[in-house]
Amino acid sequence: xxxxxxxxxxxxxxxxxxxxxxxxxxxxxxxxxxxxxxxxxxxxxxxxxxxxxxxxxxxxxxxxxxxxxxxxxxxxxxxxxxxxxxxxxxxxxxxxxxxxxxxxxxxxxxxxxxxxxxxxxxxxxx
Amino acid sequence: xxxxxxxxxxxxxxxxxxxxxxxxxxxxxxxxxxxxxxxxxxxxxxxxxxxxxxxxxxxxxxxxxxxxxxxxxxxxxxxxxxxxxxxxxxxxxxxxxxxxxxxxxxxxxxxxxxxxxxxxxxxxxxxxxxxxxxxxxxxxxxxxxxxxxxxxxxxxxxxxxxxxxxxxxxxxxxxxxxxxxxxxxxxxxxxxxxxxxxxxxxxxxxxxxxxxxxxxxxxxxxxxxxxxxxxxxxxxxxxxxxxxxxxxxxxxxxxxxxxxxxxxxxxxxxxxxxxxxxxxxxxxxxxxxxxxxxxxxxxxxxxxxxxxxxxxxxxxxxxxxxxxxxxxxxxxxxxxxxxxxxxxxxxxxxxxxxxxxxxxxxxxxxxxxxxxxxxxxxxxxxxxxxxxxxxxxxxxxxxxxxxxxxxxxxxxxxxxxxxxxxxxxxxxxxxxxxxxxxxxxxxxxxxxxxxxxxxxxxxxxxxxxxxxxxxxxxxxxxxxxxxxxxxxxxxxxxxxxx
Numbered sequence: 193x194x195x196x197x198x199x200x201x202x203x204x205x206x207x208x209x210x211x212x213x214x215x216x217x218x219x220x221x222x223x224x225x226x227x228x229x230x231x232x233x234x235x236x237x238x239x240x241x242x243x244x245x246x247x248x249x250x251x252x253x254x255x256x257x258x259x260x261x262x263x264x265x266x267x268x269x270x271x272x273x274x275x276x277x278x279x280x281x282x283x284x285x286x287x288x289x290x291x292x293x294x295x296x297x298x299x300x301x302x303x304x305x306x307x308x309x310x311x312x313x314x315x316x317x318x
Numbered sequence: 319x320x321x322x323x324x325x326x327x328x329x330x331x332x333x334x335x336x337x338x339x340x341x342x343x344x345x346x347x348x349x350x351x352x353x354x355x356x357x358x359x360x361x362x363x364x365x366x367x368x369x370x371x372x373x374x375x376x377x378x379x380x381x382x383x384x385x386x387x388x389x390x391x392x393x394x395x396x397x398x399x400x401x402x403x404x405x406x407x408x409x410x411x412x413x414x415x416x417x418x419x420x421x422x423x424x425x426x427x428x429x430x431x432x433x434x435x436x437x438x439x440x441x442x443x444x445x446x447x448x449x450x451x452x453x454x455x456x457x458x459x460x461x462x463x464x465x466x467x468x469x470x471x472x473x474x475x476x477x478x479x480x481x482x483x484x485x486x487x488x489x490x491x492x493x494x495x496x497x498x499x500x501x502x503x504x505x506x507x508x509x510x511x512x513x514x515x516x517x518x519x520x521x522x523x524x525x526x527x528x529x530x531x532x533x534x535x536x537x538x539x540x541x542x543x544x545x546x547x548x549x550x551x552x553x554x555x556x557x558x559x560x561x562x563x564x565x566x567x568x569x570x571x572x573x574x575x576x577x578x579x580x581x582x583x584x585x586x587x588x589x590x591x592x593x594x595x596x597x598x599x600x601x602x603x604x605x606x607x608x609x610x611x612x613x614x615x616x617x618x619x620x621x622x623x624x625x626x627x628x629x630x631x632x633x634x635x636x637x638x639x640x641x642x643x644x645x646x647x648x649x650x651x652x653x654x655x656x657x658x659x660x661x662x663x664x665x666x667x668x669x670x671x672x673x674x675x676x677x678x679x680x681x682x683x684x685x686x687x688x689x690x691x692x693x694x695x696x697x698x699x700x701x702x703x704x705x706x707x708x709x710x711x712x713x714x715x716x717x718x719x720x721x722x723x724x725x726x727x728x729x730x731x732x733x734x735x736x737x738x739x740x741x742x743x744x745x746x747x748x749x750x751x752x753x754x755x756x757x758x759x760x761x762x763x764x765x766x767x768x769x770x771x772x773x774x775x776x777x778x779x780x781x782x783x784x785x786x787x788x789x790x791x792x793x794x795x796x797x798x799x800x801x802x803x804x805x806x807x808x809x810x811x812x813x814x815x816x
Contacts, residue, residue, distance in 0.1 A: 228405065234426075235404040238419060242409055249400065249408040256400075256408060264407065271405070 194310040208296040222282040330455040337448035347438040
């Protein structure tokens, strides 16, 4: 009896550990997106400050490619929107994962209690 | 004690951890500040370089060739700078434009630095606090735990009546004790501590005495109608403030007396008197139950001082507190009846009572005022402030204070002038159990003694009401010839005014 519970417990613990990993992954991805967001905001501001006289380049690999100022502005704006969307998506994902991990936690705790009871019984018997 | 010790240890552990966490945050902030300062320094250098770069058309420099080699070369197009905007975006601009961009970034860095320095200040303060807490929990240092046990409505100063959900004639609430720890005030309270100790000791016995009297009074009160005092009685009557409120407010329910709680010791004049004041404090000053030296503080109420015109431009300070003292003293001497009567007199159930209470003295005769809001004349009026209660209380004192013996003469402050007048006229007052306009007996009163020539205090009552006093009362009351004839008070007043 106790052994069965123990096995169950192990399985549950593994599942819970995985959940936690996934949560942390999404957390870090979201943080990256956050930094990108701030950066793109700065770029947008700078581009707005510039006038047409200076040329804008984009670094694609080792190559600096000339870009039009307006094009550049549009590109940056699009990128900003994309980043925002990604952040939203990740947030919802994170919430779901949190809920799941909570459930797992509860299951774990109940299993632990059972296990302890069984252990106590076993000790008593012996 | 062992439990307390355990709790302390837990607290200590928690506090230590708190302090450590705070310190971590502080360190983190410090490192970030360092980083931002470096960035700022770099930008400064860059700025300088950009300023000097366009000075020459070309520079002879040593160009780095890979990680290990340099090559002599020239720096051309000194005004053209390619600036990284972020996220792999570049722009070519002149040196001046680049400088603008650099300034922009410098602002941002500065903002970050400011925010971080604020945070660090905040957390440093918290660390300091946590340290203090630690030393306190560990009972080290010379921190003293100061406790103040406050009554239920003690420190709540209200201008109006306090609303209590009590039935009339119900017993007053038991005193509510609660500890009031003031750890932050340790430093200042060290000085106050010595002052409070003295008064605490003298008040303790007074409160005990008051306790007894209060119980007696409760019995009395329950027999009578206490519509006015019902509310007040329901309060925490054992506290000094509510005691005063009860008395004072009973006289003038309209007038809200605000008694200011003060940290002061009782005035010296109260010391010789046996004050019947209840205090709920625990007078163990250096109790070690807390593993800390503890000082128990008492919250006392300052007397309300009222300036009174007593003829010829002299003013006396009427101390509300003295009034209450005398009331309580009266209670003590005369038992329940006096206290009861005291309530009766102050109780205003009919409009006539107002006229009874607020009277002026003119040539030794009580003359009711035309308006209780006005004082007749400077010479004759009792109270120059708008609070009517003092007038009522004055009168009260005159009525009730007859029985005082000469220990009252020990009063030392200015309001003693009033009380001294009472002492020579030792009269026992036993008002009837019920308040009546006319008790049916007529008493001839002696004229006022010359002992109190300079004081013109409002006499007890109108002629018709004075009959209530069955004992020898102070001589300053109505002319006896009107006593047998039953006249309405208003008429009597009018007659007298003529």
